[in-house]
Amino acid sequence: xxxNDYYEILEVSRNASAEEIKKSYRKMVFKYHPDKNPxxxxxxxxxxxxxxxxxxxxxxxxxxAYDRYGHSTFTSGGASGFDFTSGFSTDFSDIFQDFFGGGxxxxxxxxxxxxxxxxxxxxxxxxSLEDAFKGIKVPISYVTNVKCSxxxxxxSEGAVNSVKCGNCxxxxxxxxxxxxxxxxxxxxxxxxxGEVIKNKCRRCGGSGRVRNEVSLxxxxxxxxxxxNKVRVNGxxxxxxxxxxxxxxxxxxxxxxHKFFTRRSSDLHCSVPIKMTIAxxxxxxxxxxxxxxWTKLKIPEGTQSGDQIRMRGKGxxxxxxxxxxxxxYVHVTVETPVKLTKQQVDLLKKFxxxxxANCSPKYQGFFQKIKDIWRDISSG
Numbered sequence: 001x002x003x004n005d006y007y008e009i010l011e012v013s014r015n016a017s018a019e020e021i022k023k024s025y026r027k028m029v030f031k032y033h034p035d036k037n038p039x040x041x042x043x044x045x046x047x048x049x050x051x052x053x054x055x056x057x058x059x060x061x062x063x064x065a066y067d068r069y070g071h072s073t074f075t076s077g078g079a080s081g082f083d084f085t086s087g088f089s090t091d092f093s094d095i096f097q098d099f100f101g102g103g104x105x106x107x108x109x110x111x112x113x114x115x116x117x118x119x120x121x122x123x124x125x126x127x128s129l130e131d132a133f134k135g136i137k138v139p140i141s142y143v144t145n146v147k148c149s150x151x152x153x154x155x156s157e158g159a160v161n162s163v164k165c166g167n168c169x170x171x172x173x174x175x176x177x178x179x180x181x182x183x184x185x186x187x188x189x190x191x192x193x194g195e196v197i198k199n200k201c202r203r204c205g206g207s208g209r210v211r212n213e214v215s216l217x218x219x220x221x222x223x224x225x226x227x228n229k230v231r232v233n234g235x236x237x238x239x240x241x242x243x244x245x246x247x248x249x250x251x252x253x254x255x256x257h258k259f260f261t262r263r264s265s266d267l268h269c270s271v272p273i274k275m276t277i278a279x280x281x282x283x284x285x286x287x288x289x290x291x292x293w294t295k296l297k298i299p300e301g302t303q304s305g306d307q308i309r310m311r312g313k314g315x316x317x318x319x320x321x322x323x324x325x326x327x328y329v330h331v332t333v334e335t336p337v338k339l340t341k342q343q344v345d346l347l348k349k350f351x352x353x354x355x356a357n358c359s360p361k362y363q364g365f366f367q368k369i370k371d372i373w374r375d376i377s378s379g
Contacts, residue, residue: 004049004053004071005071006052006053006056006057006066006071007053007057009049009050009052009053010024010025010028010050010053010054010057011024011028012024014067018058018060018120021054021057021058022054022058025050025053025054025058028050029047029050029051029054032044032046032047032050033047034047060120060249061231064227064229067227068227116191116192116193116239116240116241116243116244117239117243117244117245117246118145118209118236118237118238118239118240118243118244118245118246119236119237119246120236120237120246120247120248120249121142121144121235121236121237121246121247121248121249122248122249122250122251123140123142123218123248123249123250123251124250124251124253125138125140125218125220125250125251125252125253126252126253126254126255127220127224127252127253127254127255128254128255128257129254129255129257129260129262129289130289130291131220132220132222132223132224132225132252132254132315133222133223133289133290133315133316134222134290135219135220135221135222135223135224136220137217137218137219137220138217138218138220138250139215139216139217139218140215140216140217140218140250141213141214141215142213142214143211143212143213143214144211144212144214144236144237144238145207145209145210145211145212145237145238146209146210146211146212146214146238147208147209147238147245148201148203148204148207148208148209148210150201150202150203150204151201151203151204151208153208153209153238153239153241153242154201154208154241154242155197155200155201155204155206155207155208155241155242156197156198156199156200156201156206157199157200157201157202158199162195162196162197162198163195163196163198164194164195164196165187165189165190165193165194165195165196166189166196167187167188167189167190168187168189168190168194170194170195171187171194172186172187172190172192172193172194173185173186173187173192174187191240191241193241197241206241207240207241208238208239208240208241208242209237209238209239209240214235216232216235218230218232218250220250220252221318221319222316222318223265223315223316223317223318223319223320224252224254224318225252225254225262225264225318226252226253226254227251227252227253228251228252228318229249229250229251229252230249230250230252231247231248231249231250232247232248232249232250233247234246234247235247235248236248259287260289260327262315264325265314265315265316265317265324265325266314266315266325266326266327266328267289267313267314267315267325267326267327267328268327268328268330269327269328269329269330270329270330270331270332271284271286271329271330271331271332272331272332272333272334273298273302273331273332273333273334274333274334274336275333275334275335275336277298277302278298278301278302278303278331278333279300279301280300281297281298281299281300281301281302282297282298283295283296283297283298284296284298286310286327286329288313288327289313289314289315289327294310294313296308296310296329298331302331302333303331303333304331304332304333305330305331305332306330306331307328307329307330307331308328308329308331309326309327309328309329310326310327310328310329311326312324312326313326313327314326314327
């Protein structure tokens with residue numbers, strides 16, 4: 001299935017939220033499910049593609065890798081690179097339970113606390129190129145559900161005293177008929193626990209979590225690039241009634257620089273030089289991203305458009321102790337203006353004494369034009 005874009009398969013934009021991806025997936029998997037399209041090979045193939053796409057885009061880490069490295073990262077020799085059965089391990093089975101109820105057995109969501117886990121959160125941070133070079137600790141603040149301090153997250157006043165949920169009769173899920181379908185959903189009274197707390201915590205109402213502001217320092221490593229993310233374990237939303245916390249994903253955007261242009265770990269910049277230095281050679285002082293200045297040797301005969309490589313003067317590579325990219329200096333030869341009479345006379349004398357070897361491209365260009373016109377005239 002290589003060559004198919006996962007976002008196009010799920011009919012969502014590349015910046016779609018996790019909820020938008022899941023919503024589109026639910027709609028499409030319901031439409032193309034083999035049970036609804038018996039014997040339809042096209043529907044079966046579409047169903048497999050939808051499953052493959054959701055397997056990647058529903059996972060924050062896999063999605064980030066897909067966005068950065070492309071489709072080929074998740075394929076190995078075409079369609080054979082995808083293990084179709086793996087799509088049924090987590091969220092996939094949950095959605096089948098929502099749509100088809102008992103056809104897939106008793107709800108696994110009701111028998112597991114996985115669905116009570118806190119949601120992962122996203123936070124966007126913008127840093128300068130200099131900060132990306134050296135690394136930085138960024139203070140951030142956000143509001144989310146945190147563990148209730150009054151009940152330590154268990155949801156009850158004192159020891160937990162729970163009774164069977166009357167809404168689902170302890171099953172943790174409820175079933176409703178919608179046309180020809182039986183839909184099984186997590187009980188919204190006990191959140192799939194099958195039990196309700198009698199002595200609920202007054203502060204959190206039995207959920208074990210309350211809304212509050214979280215402030216922390218996020219370490220942005222040196223060499224970070226736009227689109228990279230930093231994962232902070234356990235700093236997402238608190239889980240329901242003591243369940244596992246979600247994670248915080250800090251997405252990085254590196255600001256554009258006034259002088260340097262970044263390409264991966266390499267830096268590029270444009271520098272004007274005097275005509276005399278370009279012709280005779282010399283040295284100029286170049287700024288580096290680390291704030292230092294370095295002498296750059298300009299070879300004699302340098303032309304506009306030439307680039308000079310400065311090894312090891314680029315950005316550090318993430319997770320590498322010492323390795324850095326290079327800096328490429330793109331040269332523009334500046335034509336002198338506002339010349340004195342003496343300077344004009346010297347240039348005229350230089351022009352009179354110039355040979356074809358001094359300006360081979362110039363001479364070659366006009367010789368080529370003369371040859372063309374000669375051929376036209378003789379024809």
